[in-house]
Amino acid sequence: MTDGDLEWGTAWVAMRADGRGWMEAFSVIGFVPALPGNTPALFSTKRDAEDVIRLLHLGASPALVSIETMKEVNP
């Protein structure tokens, strides 16, 4: 998969380096446990996820997740 590609029903998130959390939708706190009940900030391209990680100096990396299950696709 190249940058900008998005499989149907997936989105990019900023996943914490240890894989145990993702960047929460803004206005709450930075990272929350990567569980279906917690809504991450979703990005439509990998580049956007990389940009937010770079600009906020987050110790994270882009990860593709299924919107339905909120689990990482092909981790």
Added chain:
Amino acid sequence: MSQIVHLGKMIDAHGDRLRKLEAGLLGLKDRVEAHLRRHDDLDRRADAMERKLNDTTPFDPPLSGCRETAWAVKTSGMNHCVAVTGGGSIRQLPLGDKYVRRFNDIADAETLCRLLGVGEPMLVYTDTMEEVNP
């Protein structure tokens, strides 16, 4: 008679010393004048350089008085900005807080606004973290 001869020699000796002193003073005067000319030349060159700088960077106040600025992402009317704490938490903190993220380029602030879906870029002085021309 010998006393007169002796006095004459003394007068000659003093005359020699006086001439040497005069020559020394003249040399000193020349050096002072040369130094002043060099100083004037440096002043003129500095003025010309400052005019050239002001022509190419017409800031007000002058370049020497410019303060460093940066861009922050303002999120509310209370001067709260996007900040990332030491633990990696993303928060909205007052403008003066040390964790407020700053950017050299407005494009970075604009990108962050777009990606977070909030806020607007705000130019701030980095020394006081006050908004420039609020």
